[in-house]
Every structure is written in C-alpha cells, then in structure tokens.
Amino acid sequence: MKKVNLSKNIIDEVSINEEKCIGCNLCMKECPMSQEIQISPKDIMKSVKDNNNIDISIPFSCTFCSSCTSKCPRDIDLSSMYNKIRKDVFKKDKKSVNNFGYATVRFHQKSSYSSIFTGSNIPNGCTSVFFPGCSLSGYSKEIVDNTFKYLSSKIDNLGLLLTCCGKPSLDIGDEKSFESNFQSIIDILEKNGIEEVIVACSNCFNTIRDYGNVKVVSLWETFRNIGVPDRVHGIYKNSNIDVALHDPCPIRKENEIHESVRFILDEIGLKYKEFNKSKENTQCCGAGGMMMSTNRNVALKQMKLRAESTEASHIISYCESCVQSMITGGKKSLHILDFLFNDDVINSNIDTQGPRGVLSHWRERRKVATYARKSRNI
Structure with missing residues (x-):
C-alpha cells in the first residue's frame, strides 16, 4: 500500500508515543483493526519515527473506539494519533483519501447540510433544542416526532434542530469542511439564544461538547430526569x-x-x-x-x-x-x-x-426535515 510522508509535528508526536510504549501489546487484544493489520503499534510508530512516513491504510483502518487507550498502561491515545495522521494526510495528499471513501463522506456531508435535509422549529423564548442527529433521523420520522412531542410536554419552549454535527468530516480528516459546517450550527444556536442541546447520538454528544460553546445533555440523562x-x-x-x-x-x-x-x-x-x-x-x-x-x-x-x-x-x-x-x-x-x-x-x-438502505435513510431524513420546518424561524 502507498506510503505517505508526514509532517514534522505529527512525526514528533508519534516519536513521543513510541518512546512511552513498552510494547506490551495489550491494546492489540481489543483493537478492531488488529484483526487485519497484525503489526504492533510499537513497530508502526517506530517505522514512522525512522522513515517519516506511514502506510496510508493504517490510520484509515482505525475505528477511533479508544479501546486501546482504555487498556494501555502508559495512557497512549492511539485513536487521537491516527485521527491527526488522517488530517495530515488529507492536507498533504487529498487524492489518496479518495481510495478510503472520501467521495461517500463528501456526498453525505453536502447532503446533510443542504436545505433539503435540514430544518428547525425554534419557538420564541426557546433556550433548549432537541438534536436527534443523522442516524436516528434516517431511521424513523415517527420516532423523532414522538420523542420531540414527549420532550415538549415536559420542557417548556423546546426547539428542534435537524442537521449533522459534522463528525464524518472530522473522521475522514477534512478539517476545513468540518469547521465551515459546524459554524453553521453555532450560528443557529447563537442567533436564537440557545443555551442547551439535548442529543440522542453519542457522536453528536462528543462533537458538540468539544467544539461548541453550549451545554450538551444526553437524551438519556434527560429521560432520567423527566421519566x-x-x-x-x-x-x-x-x-x-x-x-x-x-x-x-x-x-x-x-x-x-x-x-x-x-x-x-x-x-x-x-x-x-x-x-x-x-x-x-x-x-x-x-x-x-x-x-x-x-x-x-x-x-x-x-x-x-x-x-x-x-x-x-x-x-x-x-x-x-x-x-x-x-x-x-x-x-x-x-x-x-x-x-x-x-x-x-x-x-x-x-x-x-x-437493514436500512441508503435511499430509505435519506427519504426518512427528508421527512424529518420537512416536519422540523413546519414552524421554521431561522
């Protein structure tokens, strides 16, 4: 597989991790990609350190699940390291990323932020919104609708915001697209004075918490509070x-x-x-x-x-x-x-x-977006 040269700051971080690593390989017992890439992280990092490059398939085989970090006695965060490598590769050799599904991710993100698949219902005086996320919205308009109605019966002036958190762009390494798309969410929240986002998706929970200046609460904690x-x-x-x-x-x-x-x-x-x-x-x-x-x-x-x-x-x-x-x-x-x-x-x-097909996913998301725009005021 193709080798890609890495930036000095990335090589420096990999070198630090390689020096910390004791080669115990406890991480490999939990790692999904170790089933296919049977090379120890120690050896991978040493190769990067010695050669200043990496087999491009390696970072694009990491699921970012952090199982490795949870088992590592030295707290080495390989998920974060591989995510940074993806971003570096994307900046230096974007064409190579096409071999790892970038066209699919780009289509998903452009569609997710289009007017066809986005919408909101944010009433006057609203300070909290329900953010169902892409996957749930692509599964069932009925469930999003019923969840929102129930939450609204317990939370005054609750709003509904349907869009994507941008995690797919982050995962593929496209920071520029993520920043642009995520800013559109921030603009909506700030324009409407939103102080709290109730999320159904675990990726949305992390992304909005880490990149947005707003309180993020999981839907499950909310149910624990309201019953x-x-x-x-x-x-x-x-x-x-x-x-x-x-x-x-x-x-x-x-x-x-x-x-x-x-x-x-x-x-x-x-x-x-x-x-x-x-x-x-x-x-x-x-x-x-x-x-x-x-x-x-x-x-x-x-x-x-x-x-x-x-x-x-x-x-x-x-x-x-x-x-x-x-x-x-x-x-x-x-x-x-x-x-x-x-x-x-x-x-x-x-x-x-x-099983859910691609067409049914987007069809359902369009239904949810149409529902969300019934009382649109953004």
Whole structure:
C-alpha cells in the first residue's frame, strides 16, 4: 500500500508515543483493526519515527473506539494519533483519501447540510433544542416526532434542530469542511439564544461538547430526569425477549449516560443482559471512524465479532448506527427509543429493525426535515 510522508509535528508526536510504549501489546487484544493489520503499534510508530512516513491504510483502518487507550498502561491515545495522521494526510495528499471513501463522506456531508435535509422549529423564548442527529433521523420520522412531542410536554419552549454535527468530516480528516459546517450550527444556536442541546447520538454528544460553546445533555440523562412516558412504564415486565445491551464506544467514559440508560430500561420493565465488555470496557460496533467507507473488511469483521460476543438473540442500543451494525453482524436489534415510541414494538408486532438502505435513510431524513420546518424561524 502507498506510503505517505508526514509532517514534522505529527512525526514528533508519534516519536513521543513510541518512546512511552513498552510494547506490551495489550491494546492489540481489543483493537478492531488488529484483526487485519497484525503489526504492533510499537513497530508502526517506530517505522514512522525512522522513515517519516506511514502506510496510508493504517490510520484509515482505525475505528477511533479508544479501546486501546482504555487498556494501555502508559495512557497512549492511539485513536487521537491516527485521527491527526488522517488530517495530515488529507492536507498533504487529498487524492489518496479518495481510495478510503472520501467521495461517500463528501456526498453525505453536502447532503446533510443542504436545505433539503435540514430544518428547525425554534419557538420564541426557546433556550433548549432537541438534536436527534443523522442516524436516528434516517431511521424513523415517527420516532423523532414522538420523542420531540414527549420532550415538549415536559420542557417548556423546546426547539428542534435537524442537521449533522459534522463528525464524518472530522473522521475522514477534512478539517476545513468540518469547521465551515459546524459554524453553521453555532450560528443557529447563537442567533436564537440557545443555551442547551439535548442529543440522542453519542457522536453528536462528543462533537458538540468539544467544539461548541453550549451545554450538551444526553437524551438519556434527560429521560432520567423527566421519566419515561406513562404508557410504557413497566409495560415490558412480562416480556420474554432475550436481549443484551450494547453501549456505544464514543461515550465509554460517560458513566452518567450508562446509568441513565439502565434506569430507562428498569422503568419500562425490560430485562436485559450485560455484555462481558460493557460501559467503559465496551467494544466498537464496527462503524466507528467511518469504517464502512474507509475499510469495509475491518468494519464487517468487527460487527460480526461484537454481535456474536453475546448469546442473546437480540441486541439493543442507544445508538442507531450500532443497531444497524448489530443487524449486519447477524443479530436482531432495536433502538431503545423503539421500546418507548414505536407502536409496532410496543404492541409486539415486530422484534427487530430491518437493514436500512441508503435511499430509505435519506427519504426518512427528508421527512424529518420537512416536519422540523413546519414552524421554521431561522
């Protein structure tokens, strides 16, 4: 595979990490990309240090799940390092990134910020907005609608903002596009005096928190505060569904979110199993780092590995991308919001989502955008 020369600041950071690394390889036992690239991080970093370049496929095979850092006795953040390398490669050799799905990411981002797939409903006096994110909006207009209506019944003057947080651009290394697109979100928030963003997506949680000057709260913490809808309180206590709970890897350090999700499941009476590796030790679903675009083989192997790491017939999650990954991995899967707001699940008509195609994703997002623009004032 093609070697790409790296900038001095990147080489310096890699060299520091290489010196810190003791070569224990504990990180490799958890790393999704180690299934395909069976070279130790120590050897990879030493090669970069000695040759000032890297096999371009390596950084584009990282899922950014941070499992490596959680196991590293020296706290080396390989995910962050590989993300910086992607950004460096993008600046120096953008054409090479085309081999790792950049066209797909570019299409996703241009579409996500177009007037067709964005919209808002921000009433006067609004200080909080619900930000459902791309994946959930691409799954079900009904669930976004019902979630927003329920939140609005508990939170005065709640607004709805449908757009993308920009994480795909960050993941592929396109900082310039991310900064431009994310600024459009900041402009909306500042223009309308928004002080709080309630997010359903774990990637949105991290991105808006890290790059936006606004309070970010997870939807799951919000439900813990306001309670679940009366209609589903205890409704699943007699359910025989064999289900395991998957925690998304981007929020592995967010214990309050982990506990809030489990509170919700207890409130609706749903019995569930824990994965052997859950919460802060959770494993990637396989979709992190835009892996289905950058290295599909790594993604599919990890999806299957994670899905098969529980004997439960069903896997539930609070990330729609994770749900779809578990379906691809061979298990039946549902989003937690399905149990709260999907009539077919509540009435036991279905016990899993189906695979979602590209067209259905964008069709559903357009429906949500149209719904969000009903009382548009931006």
